[in-house]
Amino acid sequence: MTSPRTTGTAPRSALTRARVLESAVALADRDGLGALTMRSLARELGIEAMSLYHHVANKEDLLDGVVDIVAAEIQDVVGRLEPLADDAPQSSWKPAMRRQILTARSVLLRHPWASTVLETRKSFSLHVVRYYDSLIGLMRRGGFSYDLVHHAMHALGSRALGFSQELFEPDGATAGSAAGGGAKEGADDAATAMLMQMADQVPHMVEMLAAVSHADADPTLGWCDDQTEFEFGLGIILDGLDRLAERERN
Amino acid sequence: MTSPRTTGTAPRSALTRARVLESAVALADRDGLGALTMRSLARELGIEAMSLYHHVANKEDLLDGVVDIVAAEIQDVVGRLEPLADDAPQSSWKPAMRRQILTARSVLLRHPWASTVLETRKSFSLHVVRYYDSLIGLMRRGGFSYDLVHHAMHALGSRALGFSQELFEPDGATAGSAAGGGAKEGADDAATAMLMQMADQVPHMVEMLAAVSHADADPTLGWCDDQTEFEFGLGIILDGLDRLAERERN
DNA sequence: ACCTGAACACCGTTCAAGT
DNA sequence: ACCTGAACACCGTTCAAGT
Numbered sequence: 090m091t092s093p094r095t096t097g098t099a100p101r102s103a104l105t106r107a108r109v110l111e112s113a114v115a116l117a118d119r120d121g122l123g124a125l126t127m128r129s130l131a132r133e134l135g136i137e138a139m140s141l142y143h144h145v146a147n148k149e150d151l152l153d154g155v156v157d158i159v160a161a162e163i164q165d166v167v168g169r170l171e172p173l174a175d176d177a178p179q180s181s182w183k184p185a186m187r188r189q190i191l192t193a194r195s196v197l198l199r200h201p202w203a204s205t206v207l208e209t210r211k212s213f214s215l216h217v218v219r220y221y222d223s224l225i226g227l228m229r230r231g232g233f234s235y236d237l238v239h240h241a242m243h244a245l246g247s248r249a250l251g252f253s254q255e256l257f258e259p260d261g262a263t264a265g266s267a268a269g270g271g272a273k274e275g276a277d278d279a280a281t282a283m284l285m286q287m288a289d290q291v292p293h294m295v296e297m298l299a300a301v302s303h304a305d306a307d308p309t310l311g312w313c314d315d316q317t318e319f320e321f322g323l324g325i326i327l328d329g330l331d332r333l334a335e336r337e338r339n
Numbered sequence: 340m341t342s343p344r345t346t347g348t349a350p351r352s353a354l355t356r357a358r359v360l361e362s363a364v365a366l367a368d369r370d371g372l373g374a375l376t377m378r379s380l381a382r383e384l385g386i387e388a389m390s391l392y393h394h395v396a397n398k399e400d401l402l403d404g405v406v407d408i409v410a411a412e413i414q415d416v417v418g419r420l421e422p423l424a425d426d427a428p429q430s431s432w433k434p435a436m437r438r439q440i441l442t443a444r445s446v447l448l449r450h451p452w453a454s455t456v457l458e459t460r461k462s463f464s465l466h467v468v469r470y471y472d473s474l475i476g477l478m479r480r481g482g483f484s485y486d487l488v489h490h491a492m493h494a495l496g497s498r499a500l501g502f503s504q505e506l507f508e509p510d511g512a513t514a515g516s517a518a519g520g521g522a523k524e525g526a527d528d529a530a531t532a533m534l535m536q537m538a539d540q541v542p543h544m545v546e547m548l549a550a551v552s553h554a555d556a557d558p559t560l561g562w563c564d565d566q567t568e569f570e571f572g573l574g575i576i577l578d579g580l581d582r583l584a585e586r587e588r589n
Numbered sequence: 590a591c592c593t594g595a596a597c598a599c600c601g602t603t604c605a606a607g608t
Numbered sequence: 609a610c611c612t613g614a615a616c617a618c619c620g621t622t623c624a625a626g627t
Binding site: 354 | 590591592594
Protein backbone atom coordinates (compact mmCIF):
# COMPACT_ATOMS: atom_id res chain seq x y z
CA MET A 90 0.00 0.00 0.00
CA THR A 91 2.93 2.38 0.41
CA SER A 92 2.60 4.05 -2.95
CA PRO A 93 5.74 5.74 -4.28
CA ARG A 94 4.88 9.15 -2.97
CA THR A 95 7.09 12.17 -3.30
CA THR A 96 8.41 12.05 0.23
CA GLY A 97 11.54 14.03 0.86
CA THR A 98 13.25 11.95 3.47
CA ALA A 99 11.18 9.07 4.75
CA PRO A 100 9.50 10.13 8.02
CA ARG A 101 12.31 8.81 10.21
CA SER A 102 11.23 5.49 11.64
CA ALA A 103 7.50 5.76 11.15
CA LEU A 104 5.62 3.53 13.52
CA THR A 105 4.46 0.38 11.77
CA ARG A 106 2.72 -2.74 12.93
CA ALA A 107 5.91 -4.69 12.30
CA ARG A 108 7.96 -2.33 14.42
CA VAL A 109 5.40 -2.50 17.21
CA LEU A 110 5.39 -6.29 17.20
CA GLU A 111 9.17 -6.60 17.06
CA SER A 112 9.46 -4.23 19.96
CA ALA A 113 6.92 -6.28 21.90
CA VAL A 114 8.94 -9.46 21.34
CA ALA A 115 12.11 -7.74 22.48
CA LEU A 116 10.39 -6.41 25.58
CA ALA A 117 8.99 -9.83 26.51
CA ASP A 118 12.38 -11.42 25.91
CA ARG A 119 14.03 -8.93 28.18
CA ASP A 120 11.53 -8.38 30.98
CA GLY A 121 9.08 -11.25 30.75
CA LEU A 122 5.48 -11.50 29.68
CA GLY A 123 4.15 -9.70 32.72
CA ALA A 124 6.08 -6.61 31.72
CA LEU A 125 4.45 -6.46 28.32
CA THR A 126 1.67 -3.93 28.78
CA MET A 127 0.36 -1.42 26.34
CA ARG A 128 1.79 1.36 28.44
CA SER A 129 5.25 -0.15 28.86
CA LEU A 130 5.43 -1.04 25.19
CA ALA A 131 4.54 2.53 24.27
CA ARG A 132 7.20 3.86 26.61
CA GLU A 133 9.69 1.52 24.93
CA LEU A 134 8.79 3.01 21.57
CA GLY A 135 8.83 6.54 22.86
CA ILE A 136 5.19 7.17 22.10
CA GLU A 137 1.91 7.37 23.95
CA ALA A 138 0.02 4.17 24.81
CA MET A 139 -2.98 5.17 22.75
CA SER A 140 -0.90 5.47 19.61
CA LEU A 141 -0.48 1.71 19.60
CA TYR A 142 -4.13 1.29 18.75
CA HIS A 143 -3.46 2.62 15.29
CA HIS A 144 -1.37 -0.44 14.54
CA VAL A 145 -3.01 -3.18 16.60
CA ALA A 146 -6.70 -3.55 17.29
CA ASN A 147 -6.23 -4.33 20.97
CA LYS A 148 -4.00 -6.35 23.24
CA GLU A 149 -5.30 -9.69 21.97
CA ASP A 150 -4.35 -8.62 18.48
CA LEU A 151 -0.95 -7.58 19.75
CA LEU A 152 -0.38 -11.02 21.24
CA ASP A 153 -1.64 -12.68 18.06
CA GLY A 154 0.94 -10.71 16.12
CA VAL A 155 3.66 -11.48 18.59
CA VAL A 156 3.19 -15.26 18.35
CA ASP A 157 3.10 -14.88 14.59
CA ILE A 158 6.58 -13.38 14.71
CA VAL A 159 7.89 -16.24 16.82
CA ALA A 160 6.17 -18.75 14.52
CA ALA A 161 7.77 -17.06 11.52
CA GLU A 162 11.13 -17.44 13.21
CA ILE A 163 10.41 -21.14 13.72
CA GLN A 164 9.43 -21.55 10.11
CA ASP A 165 12.53 -19.73 9.03
CA VAL A 166 14.89 -21.94 11.02
CA VAL A 167 13.03 -25.12 10.11
CA GLY A 168 13.05 -24.09 6.48
CA ARG A 169 16.83 -24.07 6.54
CA LEU A 170 17.02 -27.76 7.42
CA GLU A 171 17.93 -29.90 4.47
CA PRO A 172 14.80 -31.54 3.12
CA LEU A 173 14.24 -35.26 2.84
CA ALA A 174 15.77 -36.75 -0.29
CA ASP A 175 13.27 -37.86 -2.88
CA ASP A 176 14.35 -41.45 -2.53
CA ALA A 177 14.42 -41.42 1.27
CA PRO A 178 12.76 -44.49 2.76
CA GLN A 179 9.37 -44.19 4.46
CA SER A 180 11.00 -44.78 7.82
CA SER A 181 12.91 -41.53 7.57
CA TRP A 182 9.79 -39.58 8.51
CA LYS A 183 10.69 -40.16 12.13
CA PRO A 184 14.18 -38.67 12.40
CA ALA A 185 13.06 -35.84 10.12
CA MET A 186 10.14 -35.04 12.37
CA ARG A 187 12.24 -35.31 15.48
CA ARG A 188 14.78 -32.92 14.03
CA GLN A 189 12.12 -30.45 12.97
CA ILE A 190 10.41 -30.43 16.35
CA LEU A 191 13.66 -30.05 18.25
CA THR A 192 14.54 -27.17 15.95
CA ALA A 193 11.23 -25.49 16.73
CA ARG A 194 11.97 -26.08 20.39
CA SER A 195 15.30 -24.31 20.11
CA VAL A 196 13.48 -21.19 18.97
CA LEU A 197 10.96 -21.37 21.78
CA LEU A 198 13.76 -21.71 24.29
CA ARG A 199 14.91 -18.28 23.17
CA HIS A 200 11.43 -16.90 23.87
CA PRO A 201 10.42 -18.59 27.14
CA TRP A 202 7.22 -16.57 27.38
CA ALA A 203 6.00 -17.65 23.93
CA SER A 204 4.57 -21.02 24.90
CA THR A 205 2.22 -19.38 27.38
CA VAL A 206 0.98 -16.98 24.74
CA LEU A 207 0.65 -19.74 22.17
CA GLU A 208 -1.52 -21.76 24.53
CA THR A 209 -3.95 -18.94 25.03
CA ARG A 210 -4.47 -17.97 21.37
CA LYS A 211 -7.88 -18.75 20.00
CA SER A 212 -7.19 -17.59 16.50
CA PHE A 213 -4.22 -19.22 14.84
CA SER A 214 -1.15 -17.84 13.24
CA LEU A 215 -0.63 -18.48 9.55
CA HIS A 216 2.95 -19.41 10.26
CA VAL A 217 1.97 -21.89 12.94
CA VAL A 218 -0.45 -23.60 10.60
CA ARG A 219 2.17 -23.75 7.88
CA TYR A 220 4.55 -25.34 10.36
CA TYR A 221 1.91 -27.91 11.25
CA ASP A 222 1.36 -28.50 7.59
CA SER A 223 4.99 -29.47 7.14
CA LEU A 224 4.69 -31.97 10.01
CA ILE A 225 1.63 -33.46 8.37
CA GLY A 226 3.56 -33.68 5.14
CA LEU A 227 6.35 -35.61 6.84
CA MET A 228 3.91 -38.13 8.25
CA ARG A 229 2.30 -38.56 4.87
CA ARG A 230 5.74 -39.30 3.49
CA GLY A 231 5.90 -41.98 6.18
CA GLY A 232 2.81 -43.61 4.80
CA PHE A 233 0.34 -42.40 7.48
CA SER A 234 -3.34 -42.31 6.67
CA TYR A 235 -4.90 -38.90 7.22
CA ASP A 236 -6.82 -40.41 10.07
CA LEU A 237 -3.63 -41.45 11.81
CA VAL A 238 -2.06 -38.08 11.04
CA HIS A 239 -4.99 -36.40 12.73
CA HIS A 240 -4.69 -38.52 15.85
CA ALA A 241 -0.95 -37.96 15.81
CA MET A 242 -1.29 -34.18 15.87
CA HIS A 243 -3.55 -34.43 18.89
CA ALA A 244 -1.23 -36.90 20.59
CA LEU A 245 1.70 -34.56 20.10
CA GLY A 246 -0.23 -31.52 21.23
CA SER A 247 2.12 -28.75 22.26
CA ARG A 248 5.05 -31.12 21.76
CA ALA A 249 4.63 -30.54 18.04
CA LEU A 250 5.82 -26.98 18.64
CA GLY A 251 8.57 -28.03 20.97
CA PHE A 252 7.30 -27.51 24.48
CA SER A 253 5.46 -29.41 27.17
CA GLN A 254 4.15 -28.05 30.40
CA GLU A 255 6.32 -28.90 33.35
CA LEU A 256 4.72 -30.31 36.45
CA PHE A 257 6.61 -27.92 38.66
CA GLU A 258 8.14 -24.75 37.35
CA PRO A 259 11.94 -24.94 37.33
CA ASP A 260 11.77 -21.35 38.56
CA GLY A 261 13.69 -18.72 36.69
CA ALA A 262 11.73 -18.53 33.46
CA THR A 263 9.70 -15.72 34.93
CA ALA A 264 12.03 -12.79 35.29
CA GLY A 265 11.20 -9.22 35.99
CA SER A 266 8.96 -9.19 39.05
CA ALA A 267 11.03 -6.57 40.77
CA ALA A 268 8.54 -6.22 43.61
CA GLY A 269 9.05 -8.92 46.20
CA GLY A 270 12.06 -10.80 44.98
CA GLY A 271 12.49 -12.74 48.19
CA ALA A 272 10.02 -15.55 47.51
CA LYS A 273 12.10 -17.23 44.85
CA GLU A 274 15.50 -18.16 46.12
CA GLY A 275 15.35 -21.41 48.01
CA ALA A 276 11.99 -22.31 46.54
CA ASP A 277 13.40 -25.61 45.38
CA ASP A 278 14.85 -26.34 48.76
CA ALA A 279 11.60 -25.39 50.39
CA ALA A 280 9.72 -27.71 48.06
CA THR A 281 12.04 -30.58 48.78
CA ALA A 282 11.85 -29.91 52.49
CA MET A 283 8.08 -29.86 52.26
CA LEU A 284 8.06 -33.21 50.50
CA MET A 285 10.39 -34.65 53.12
CA GLN A 286 8.14 -33.43 55.86
CA MET A 287 5.18 -35.32 54.47
CA ALA A 288 7.24 -38.35 53.52
CA ASP A 289 4.67 -40.66 55.07
CA GLN A 290 1.96 -39.26 52.83
CA VAL A 291 3.92 -39.49 49.60
CA PRO A 292 6.31 -42.37 50.16
CA HIS A 293 6.84 -43.29 46.52
CA MET A 294 7.51 -39.70 45.57
CA VAL A 295 10.16 -39.32 48.24
CA GLU A 296 11.79 -42.59 47.33
CA MET A 297 11.84 -41.63 43.68
CA LEU A 298 13.39 -38.32 44.58
CA ALA A 299 16.09 -40.05 46.56
CA ALA A 300 16.74 -42.64 43.86
CA VAL A 301 16.86 -40.25 40.94
CA SER A 302 18.96 -37.51 42.51
CA HIS A 303 21.83 -39.92 42.47
CA ALA A 304 24.86 -39.78 44.74
CA ASP A 305 24.95 -36.00 44.46
CA ALA A 306 24.91 -34.29 47.78
CA ASP A 307 21.94 -32.04 47.15
CA PRO A 308 18.59 -33.77 46.71
CA THR A 309 16.92 -30.74 45.21
CA LEU A 310 14.15 -30.69 42.67
CA GLY A 311 16.64 -29.46 40.13
CA TRP A 312 17.52 -32.92 38.92
CA CYS A 313 15.28 -32.69 35.90
CA ASP A 314 17.04 -31.99 32.63
CA ASP A 315 14.24 -30.43 30.61
CA GLN A 316 15.79 -31.22 27.26
CA THR A 317 16.38 -34.86 28.12
CA GLU A 318 12.86 -35.30 29.42
CA PHE A 319 11.37 -33.59 26.40
CA GLU A 320 13.25 -35.84 24.04
CA PHE A 321 12.26 -38.90 26.04
CA GLY A 322 8.57 -38.06 25.85
CA LEU A 323 8.83 -37.14 22.20
CA GLY A 324 10.61 -40.40 21.46
CA ILE A 325 7.86 -42.46 23.05
CA ILE A 326 5.18 -40.78 20.98
CA LEU A 327 7.11 -40.97 17.70
CA ASP A 328 7.90 -44.65 18.31
CA GLY A 329 4.26 -45.34 19.06
CA LEU A 330 3.12 -43.56 15.91
CA ASP A 331 5.69 -45.42 13.85
CA ARG A 332 4.35 -48.72 15.08
CA LEU A 333 0.79 -47.73 14.21
CA ALA A 334 1.81 -46.57 10.75
CA GLU A 335 3.57 -49.86 10.17
CA ARG A 336 0.43 -51.69 11.19
CA GLU A 337 -1.57 -49.61 8.71
CA ARG A 338 0.75 -50.56 5.89
CA ASN A 339 0.20 -54.27 6.46
CA MET B 340 -7.98 -23.89 66.80
CA THR B 341 -11.68 -23.22 67.43
CA SER B 342 -11.62 -23.86 71.14
CA PRO B 343 -14.97 -24.76 72.71
CA ARG B 344 -15.82 -21.26 73.73
CA THR B 345 -19.02 -20.28 75.43
CA THR B 346 -20.66 -18.88 72.34
CA GLY B 347 -24.40 -18.49 72.53
CA THR B 348 -25.39 -19.34 68.99
CA ALA B 349 -22.47 -19.87 66.69
CA PRO B 350 -21.85 -16.63 64.76
CA ARG B 351 -24.05 -17.65 61.86
CA SER B 352 -21.88 -18.79 59.00
CA ALA B 353 -18.61 -17.24 60.06
CA LEU B 354 -16.32 -16.67 57.15
CA THR B 355 -13.66 -19.34 56.96
CA ARG B 356 -10.91 -20.10 54.47
CA ALA B 357 -12.80 -23.22 53.44
CA ARG B 358 -15.97 -21.27 52.75
CA VAL B 359 -14.03 -18.69 50.76
CA LEU B 360 -12.36 -21.35 48.62
CA GLU B 361 -15.56 -23.29 48.00
CA SER B 362 -17.27 -20.12 46.96
CA ALA B 363 -14.41 -19.34 44.59
CA VAL B 364 -14.73 -22.76 42.96
CA ALA B 365 -18.46 -22.30 42.55
CA LEU B 366 -17.96 -18.87 41.03
CA ALA B 367 -15.37 -20.11 38.53
CA ASP B 368 -17.59 -23.06 37.64
CA ARG B 369 -20.49 -20.76 36.97
CA ASP B 370 -18.91 -17.69 35.36
CA GLY B 371 -15.44 -18.74 34.29
CA LEU B 372 -11.97 -17.95 35.54
CA GLY B 373 -12.05 -14.39 34.29
CA ALA B 374 -14.96 -13.65 36.56
CA LEU B 375 -13.07 -14.77 39.64
CA THR B 376 -11.79 -11.51 41.11
CA MET B 377 -11.37 -10.56 44.72
CA ARG B 378 -14.16 -8.06 44.36
CA SER B 379 -16.63 -10.41 42.67
CA LEU B 380 -15.86 -13.18 45.12
CA ALA B 381 -16.50 -10.82 48.01
CA ARG B 382 -19.78 -9.72 46.48
CA GLU B 383 -20.72 -13.40 46.16
CA LEU B 384 -20.08 -13.87 49.86
CA GLY B 385 -21.86 -10.68 50.81
CA ILE B 386 -18.77 -9.08 52.29
CA GLU B 387 -16.23 -6.46 51.40
CA ALA B 388 -13.29 -7.37 49.16
CA MET B 389 -10.76 -6.54 51.83
CA SER B 390 -12.27 -9.00 54.26
CA LEU B 391 -11.01 -11.82 52.06
CA TYR B 392 -7.47 -11.00 53.04
CA HIS B 393 -8.13 -12.31 56.51
CA HIS B 394 -8.54 -15.79 55.07
CA VAL B 395 -6.19 -15.83 52.11
CA ALA B 396 -2.84 -14.08 51.88
CA ASN B 397 -3.47 -12.75 48.39
CA LYS B 398 -4.89 -13.85 45.07
CA GLU B 399 -2.09 -16.32 44.39
CA ASP B 400 -2.89 -17.98 47.70
CA LEU B 401 -6.56 -18.03 46.76
CA LEU B 402 -5.76 -19.83 43.51
CA ASP B 403 -3.47 -22.23 45.33
CA GLY B 404 -6.32 -23.08 47.65
CA VAL B 405 -8.76 -23.42 44.81
CA VAL B 406 -6.67 -25.99 42.93
CA ASP B 407 -6.19 -27.81 46.20
CA ILE B 408 -9.95 -28.22 46.44
CA VAL B 409 -10.17 -29.62 42.93
CA ALA B 410 -7.23 -31.89 43.61
CA ALA B 411 -8.93 -33.12 46.76
CA GLU B 412 -11.99 -33.91 44.68
CA ILE B 413 -9.81 -35.89 42.28
CA GLN B 414 -8.23 -37.79 45.11
CA ASP B 415 -11.63 -38.50 46.57
CA VAL B 416 -13.02 -39.97 43.35
CA VAL B 417 -9.84 -41.87 42.56
CA GLY B 418 -9.78 -43.21 46.10
CA ARG B 419 -13.16 -44.83 45.51
CA LEU B 420 -11.83 -46.97 42.66
CA GLU B 421 -11.26 -50.54 43.71
CA PRO B 422 -7.56 -51.07 44.33
CA LEU B 423 -5.40 -53.58 42.54
CA ALA B 424 -5.65 -57.07 44.00
CA ASP B 425 -2.56 -58.21 45.85
CA ASP B 426 -1.99 -60.98 43.38
CA ALA B 427 -2.59 -58.84 40.31
CA PRO B 428 0.03 -59.41 37.61
CA GLN B 429 2.63 -56.76 36.90
CA SER B 430 0.96 -55.97 33.60
CA SER B 431 -2.12 -54.68 35.36
CA TRP B 432 -0.36 -51.42 36.16
CA LYS B 433 -1.43 -50.17 32.76
CA PRO B 434 -5.22 -50.53 32.88
CA ALA B 435 -5.14 -49.36 36.48
CA MET B 436 -3.24 -46.22 35.55
CA ARG B 437 -5.45 -45.59 32.56
CA ARG B 438 -8.53 -45.86 34.72
CA GLN B 439 -7.11 -43.56 37.37
CA ILE B 440 -6.10 -40.88 34.88
CA LEU B 441 -9.43 -40.98 33.09
CA THR B 442 -11.13 -40.66 36.44
CA ALA B 443 -9.06 -37.59 37.25
CA ARG B 444 -10.00 -36.26 33.84
CA SER B 445 -13.69 -36.65 34.58
CA VAL B 446 -13.27 -34.31 37.54
CA LEU B 447 -11.36 -31.73 35.53
CA LEU B 448 -14.08 -31.77 32.90
CA ARG B 449 -16.44 -30.53 35.58
CA HIS B 450 -14.07 -27.63 36.30
CA PRO B 451 -12.91 -26.51 32.86
CA TRP B 452 -10.98 -23.57 34.27
CA ALA B 453 -8.93 -25.74 36.64
CA SER B 454 -6.32 -26.90 34.14
CA THR B 455 -5.33 -23.33 33.41
CA VAL B 456 -4.89 -22.60 37.08
CA LEU B 457 -3.01 -25.85 37.66
CA GLU B 458 -0.54 -24.96 34.92
CA THR B 459 0.29 -21.63 36.47
CA ARG B 460 0.87 -22.79 40.06
CA LYS B 461 4.43 -22.61 41.24
CA SER B 462 3.83 -24.10 44.63
CA PHE B 463 2.15 -27.46 44.61
CA SER B 464 -0.94 -28.77 46.22
CA LEU B 465 -0.58 -31.52 48.79
CA HIS B 466 -3.45 -33.36 47.16
CA VAL B 467 -1.89 -33.14 43.71
CA VAL B 468 1.35 -34.59 45.01
CA ARG B 469 -0.51 -37.39 46.73
CA TYR B 470 -2.28 -38.14 43.47
CA TYR B 471 1.06 -38.26 41.67
CA ASP B 472 2.34 -40.50 44.41
CA SER B 473 -0.37 -43.03 43.69
CA LEU B 474 0.57 -43.03 40.00
CA ILE B 475 4.17 -43.64 40.93
CA GLY B 476 3.03 -46.48 43.16
CA LEU B 477 1.18 -48.08 40.27
CA MET B 478 4.24 -47.97 38.05
CA ARG B 479 6.37 -49.47 40.79
CA ARG B 480 3.84 -52.29 40.97
CA GLY B 481 4.49 -52.70 37.27
CA GLY B 482 8.16 -53.24 37.92
CA PHE B 483 9.40 -49.80 36.80
CA SER B 484 12.74 -48.57 38.05
CA TYR B 485 12.53 -45.20 39.75
CA ASP B 486 14.48 -43.79 36.87
CA LEU B 487 11.85 -44.93 34.40
CA VAL B 488 9.09 -43.72 36.70
CA HIS B 489 10.69 -40.30 36.71
CA HIS B 490 10.89 -40.16 32.92
CA ALA B 491 7.35 -41.43 32.74
CA MET B 492 5.98 -38.61 34.87
CA HIS B 493 7.64 -36.07 32.61
CA ALA B 494 6.43 -37.86 29.49
CA LEU B 495 2.88 -37.80 30.77
CA GLY B 496 3.08 -34.19 31.85
CA SER B 497 -0.37 -32.72 32.25
CA ARG B 498 -1.86 -35.94 30.89
CA ALA B 499 -1.19 -37.45 34.30
CA LEU B 500 -3.89 -35.17 35.64
CA GLY B 501 -6.22 -35.79 32.75
CA PHE B 502 -5.82 -32.89 30.39
CA SER B 503 -3.75 -31.88 27.40
CA GLN B 504 -3.65 -28.52 25.75
CA GLU B 505 -5.61 -28.42 22.55
CA LEU B 506 -4.01 -26.94 19.48
CA PHE B 507 -7.06 -24.85 18.77
CA GLU B 508 -9.60 -24.05 21.42
CA PRO B 509 -12.86 -25.89 20.79
CA ASP B 510 -14.50 -22.64 21.84
CA GLY B 511 -17.06 -22.70 24.57
CA ALA B 512 -14.91 -23.59 27.57
CA THR B 513 -14.53 -19.91 28.30
CA ALA B 514 -17.92 -18.67 29.37
CA GLY B 515 -18.80 -15.40 30.95
CA SER B 516 -17.25 -12.71 28.78
CA ALA B 517 -20.48 -10.82 28.51
CA ALA B 518 -18.86 -7.89 26.78
CA GLY B 519 -18.51 -8.54 23.07
CA GLY B 520 -20.20 -11.85 22.56
CA GLY B 521 -20.24 -11.53 18.81
CA ALA B 522 -16.75 -12.78 18.09
CA LYS B 523 -17.48 -16.38 19.00
CA GLU B 524 -20.30 -17.76 16.97
CA GLY B 525 -19.08 -18.88 13.62
CA ALA B 526 -15.48 -18.88 14.78
CA ASP B 527 -15.12 -22.47 13.60
CA ASP B 528 -16.61 -21.69 10.24
CA ALA B 529 -14.38 -18.67 9.93
CA ALA B 530 -11.35 -20.78 10.78
CA THR B 531 -12.25 -23.40 8.22
CA ALA B 532 -12.93 -20.75 5.62
CA MET B 533 -9.57 -19.17 6.36
CA LEU B 534 -7.82 -22.51 5.91
CA MET B 535 -9.64 -23.08 2.64
CA GLN B 536 -8.60 -19.68 1.42
CA MET B 537 -4.93 -20.46 1.92
CA ALA B 538 -5.26 -24.02 0.69
CA ASP B 539 -2.20 -23.63 -1.50
CA GLN B 540 -0.08 -22.71 1.50
CA VAL B 541 -1.24 -25.57 3.71
CA PRO B 542 -2.18 -28.31 1.29
CA HIS B 543 -1.71 -31.24 3.65
CA MET B 544 -3.73 -29.56 6.34
CA VAL B 545 -6.64 -28.97 4.01
CA GLU B 546 -6.51 -32.48 2.65
CA MET B 547 -6.45 -33.90 6.15
CA LEU B 548 -9.41 -31.75 7.04
CA ALA B 549 -11.33 -33.05 4.07
CA ALA B 550 -10.36 -36.67 4.69
CA VAL B 551 -11.10 -36.73 8.41
CA SER B 552 -14.39 -34.87 8.35
CA HIS B 553 -15.84 -37.88 6.62
CA ALA B 554 -18.88 -37.85 4.36
CA ASP B 555 -20.62 -35.43 6.69
CA ALA B 556 -21.85 -32.34 4.98
CA ASP B 557 -20.13 -29.82 7.19
CA PRO B 558 -16.35 -29.76 7.07
CA THR B 559 -15.99 -27.73 10.25
CA LEU B 560 -13.19 -27.85 12.75
CA GLY B 561 -15.56 -29.53 15.16
CA TRP B 562 -14.59 -33.03 14.09
CA CYS B 563 -12.29 -33.58 17.01
CA ASP B 564 -13.64 -35.71 19.81
CA ASP B 565 -11.57 -34.51 22.74
CA GLN B 566 -12.11 -37.62 24.79
CA THR B 567 -11.15 -39.96 21.94
CA GLU B 568 -8.02 -37.98 21.15
CA PHE B 569 -7.02 -37.82 24.79
CA GLU B 570 -7.35 -41.58 25.16
CA PHE B 571 -5.42 -42.13 21.95
CA GLY B 572 -2.49 -40.04 23.13
CA LEU B 573 -2.59 -41.56 26.58
CA GLY B 574 -2.63 -45.05 25.06
CA ILE B 575 0.48 -44.37 23.02
CA ILE B 576 2.41 -43.19 26.04
CA LEU B 577 1.28 -46.01 28.30
CA ASP B 578 2.11 -48.57 25.62
CA GLY B 579 5.54 -47.04 25.15
CA LEU B 580 6.22 -47.08 28.88
CA ASP B 581 5.06 -50.68 29.13
CA ARG B 582 7.52 -51.68 26.46
CA LEU B 583 10.36 -49.91 28.25
CA ALA B 584 9.46 -51.52 31.55
CA GLU B 585 9.44 -54.91 29.92
CA ARG B 586 12.88 -54.21 28.52
CA GLU B 587 14.09 -53.28 31.99
CA ARG B 588 12.88 -56.58 33.39
CA ASN B 589 14.93 -58.59 30.91
C1' DA C 590 -9.87 -10.91 65.89
C1' DC C 591 -12.35 -9.69 62.21
C1' DC C 592 -14.36 -6.50 59.00
C1' DT C 593 -14.62 -1.94 56.60
C1' DG C 594 -14.03 2.27 53.53
C1' DA C 595 -11.11 5.23 51.23
C1' DA C 596 -7.17 5.39 48.64
C1' DC C 597 -3.06 3.92 45.67
C1' DA C 598 -0.83 2.11 41.78
C1' DC C 599 -1.65 -0.23 38.25
C1' DC C 600 -4.44 -2.34 33.93
C1' DG C 601 -6.94 -2.05 28.91
C1' DT C 602 -9.61 1.00 26.47
C1' DT C 603 -13.01 5.09 24.81
C1' DC C 604 -13.41 9.51 23.25
C1' DA C 605 -12.85 14.08 21.80
C1' DA C 606 -9.37 16.82 20.39
C1' DG C 607 -5.25 18.08 18.23
C1' DT C 608 -1.79 18.17 13.83
C1' DA D 609 -3.87 9.61 8.67
C1' DC D 610 -1.66 9.49 12.73
C1' DC D 611 -0.80 10.78 17.46
C1' DT D 612 -2.27 12.74 22.01
C1' DG D 613 -4.18 13.69 26.79
C1' DA D 614 -7.75 13.19 29.90
C1' DA D 615 -10.95 10.11 31.52
C1' DC D 616 -13.50 5.59 32.51
C1' DA D 617 -14.10 1.15 34.34
C1' DC D 618 -11.83 -2.14 36.01
C1' DC D 619 -7.81 -4.81 38.71
C1' DG D 620 -5.00 -6.36 43.34
C1' DT D 621 -3.62 -4.42 47.43
C1' DT D 622 -2.16 -0.99 51.58
C1' DC D 623 -3.51 1.38 55.42
C1' DA D 624 -5.79 3.51 59.07
C1' DA D 625 -9.87 3.12 61.24
C1' DG D 626 -13.76 0.96 63.13
C1' DT D 627 -16.19 -2.97 66.29
